[in-house]
Amino acid sequence: MAEQFDAIVIGMGPGGEVAASRLIDAGKRVAVVERELIGGECGYWACIPSKTLLRSPEARYESRQAAGLAEPDLDWPALRDYRDAMIRHLDDHRQVQGYEDLGATVVKAGARVVGREPWTVEAGDRTLSAEHLVLATGSAAFRPPIDGLETVDPWTNREATTLTEIPRRAVLVGGSAVGTELGHFLARMGTRVAIVERGPRPLGREEPRVGDLADWHLSQAGVDVRTEARVEAVRKEVGETVVTLDDGREIRTDVLILATGRVPRVDGLGLEDLGVPVERPDGRAGIPVDEHCEVAEFPRLWAVGDVTGVAMFTHVAKYQGRVAADTILGRPRTADYTGVPRVVFAQPEIAAVGLTSEQARNAGMDVVSSEVDLTAALAKPWTFDTEPAGTLGLVADRRRRVLVGAWAVSPMAGEFIHTAATAVRAELPIDVLLDGIAQFPSYNEGFLAAAEQLDLD
Numbered sequence: 001m002a003e004q005f006d007a008i009v010i011g012m013g014p015g016g017e018v019a020a021s022r023l024i025d026a027g028k029r030v031a032v033v034e035r036e037l038i039g040g041e042c043g044y045w046a047c048i049p050s051k052t053l054l055r056s057p058e059a060r061y062e063s064r065q066a067a068g069l070a071e072p073d074l075d076w077p078a079l080r081d082y083r084d085a086m087i088r089h090l091d092d093h094r095q096v097q098g099y100e101d102l103g104a105t106v107v108k109a110g111a112r113v114v115g116r117e118p119w120t121v122e123a124g125d126r127t128l129s130a131e132h133l134v135l136a137t138g139s140a141a142f143r144p145p146i147d148g149l150e151t152v153d154p155w156t157n158r159e160a161t162t163l164t165e166i167p168r169r170a171v172l173v174g175g176s177a178v179g180t181e182l183g184h185f186l187a188r189m190g191t192r193v194a195i196v197e198r199g200p201r202p203l204g205r206e207e208p209r210v211g212d213l214a215d216w217h218l219s220q221a222g223v224d225v226r227t228e229a230r231v232e233a234v235r236k237e238v239g240e241t242v243v244t245l246d247d248g249r250e251i252r253t254d255v256l257i258l259a260t261g262r263v264p265r266v267d268g269l270g271l272e273d274l275g276v277p278v279e280r281p282d283g284r285a286g287i288p289v290d291e292h293c294e295v296a297e298f299p300r301l302w303a304v305g306d307v308t309g310v311a312m313f314t315h316v317a318k319y320q321g322r323v324a325a326d327t328i329l330g331r332p333r334t335a336d337y338t339g340v341p342r343v344v345f346a347q348p349e350i351a352a353v354g355l356t357s358e359q360a361r362n363a364g365m366d367v368v369s370s371e372v373d374l375t376a377a378l379a380k381p382w383t384f385d386t387e388p389a390g391t392l393g394l395v396a397d398r399r400r401r402v403l404v405g406a407w408a409v410s411p412m413a414g415e416f417i418h419t420a421a422t423a424v425r426a427e428l429p430i431d432v433l434l435d436g437i438a439q440f441p442s443y444n445e446g447f448l449a450a451a452e453q454l455d456l457d
């Protein structure tokens, strides 16, 4: 006999947690099913450990840039211990207890969907059924077809973010967000790092200028960035791994790290048997959802987070969790992704929002763009760093006189990009930006400087 609920949530990463919490708060009977750890990839093997690890080498480097400061020592065992505390020593019993205390049923097992009307799920030795089913199963590291890959025990984000010793040498395959962040971390910790990226520059989805600046800063950190290069084969030799590139060159390393993207986790969920699509209209993997995060033609089936393939960020997973839960609760919300910030926690931070110039042109806009060297335009970089760097760019639609995109490669870019995120989302008239009064001295003043460079007439 199935246990009855108002809603079942499969997968308790940030997307599932937000959806479940909102439904529980509203008094719904909720079952949550998690096969690993409540908190998901983000909490244990992605955002939390990576940002914790990045902070200490970043602060050490920043101390070199602040006048009159001596560089502090970095105590790796202490940083590692703090990282372990931040990932709760890979133990979620408090989270399980927390949800049970709130009245939810927690099932720690892999879930499989076996029926609809009502949605029926098997998890471990239990059968659960509910009117609403929320799929929040996230994504897993993509393993590219490389000869010999499995013979060299490659790391994914999981081994990299829970590392216990700093490797002497590392080759990162892929130079996007994961490759750039791990590249900075390892290089600043003393690892000899190479990044092998098949595209012409790192961070290929961003404005080309952003990729070029990312490349420059990685090189400054000592990373050997190889672009338009692919790893063809890898093999083990005594005590090391040999990486062969498509041009025949070889790199010798201690660890090979895959940073080649992620695939939505849909395997084993039983969705195909029920006819639920697991491919988006553009052919990419992911459960296609409408603007309420509901799966078309499958009423009361919802999907949130990485499994939707919309944008693989924790803040998007959480947003979709809010949209789906509120819609389930009878307060329909429509998801809008125009103002999603994209921050790579490199040094300095790399942040973007909205469209690139090319995307804006492809959308038929009358595109104007501008770029300012923040060190030439502002006082803040100089009060902050003795050897400052910082660049900010804007993309605007001349016809509507609104900002449609922005990017920055600068200290604190991950914070001040939110000014642009709000402007893009709200279609704030550029004239308001031009009449803006930002705090002096701040990086935010850069938006006025860059807006004044836009050729709007």
Ligand SMILES: Cc1cc2nc3c(=O)[nH]c(=O)nc-3n(C[C@H](O)[C@H](O)[C@H](O)COP(=O)(O)OP(=O)(O)OC[C@H]3O[C@@H](n4cnc5c(N)ncnc54)[C@H](O)[C@@H]3O)c2cc1C
Binding pocket: 010, 011, 012, 013, 014, 015, 016, 033, 034, 035, 036, 037, 038, 039, 040, 041, 042, 043, 045, 046, 047, 048, 050, 051, 109, 110, 111, 112, 136, 137, 138, 139, 157, 161, 178, 265, 268, 269, 304, 305, 306, 307, 311, 312, 313, 314, 315, 316, 317
């Ligand atoms: C190295 C790295 C760093 C990152 N840093 C950032 C960052 O700084 N900021 C940011 O916004 N994003 C970051 N991301 C992306 C972020 O981690 C993801 O976007 C986020 O975790 C997605 O949340 P989610 O809830 O969709 O899925 P997940 O966090 O993947 O959680 C899904 C959960 O579902 C469970 N599950 C899967 N299948 C089943 C099943 N059949 N039955 C039961 N349970 C199941 C899994 O065990 C997992 O706990 C990073 C990613 C990586 C790899």
Ligand SMILES: NC(=O)c1ccc[n+]([C@@H]2O[C@H](COP(=O)([O-])OP(=O)(O)OC[C@H]3O[C@@H](n4cnc5c(N)ncnc54)[C@H](O)[C@@H]3O)[C@@H](O)[C@H]2O)c1
Binding pocket: 144, 173, 174, 175, 176, 177, 178, 179, 181, 196, 197, 198, 199, 203, 204, 229, 230, 231, 259, 260, 261, 262, 311, 312, 313, 342, 343, 344, 345
């Ligand atoms: N700070 C953050 O918000 C943050 C941090 C890390 C990851 N993430 C998210 O996690 C997801 C995964 O990130 P990611 O960097 O792993 O993936 P990605 O999909 O962003 O990029 C993968 C990169 O690997 C390259 N690549 C793929 N196969 C290759 C091959 N065989 N040889 C050489 N290069 C190859 C691609 O060209 C691309 O540049 C992304 O959606 C990202 O936004 C976010």
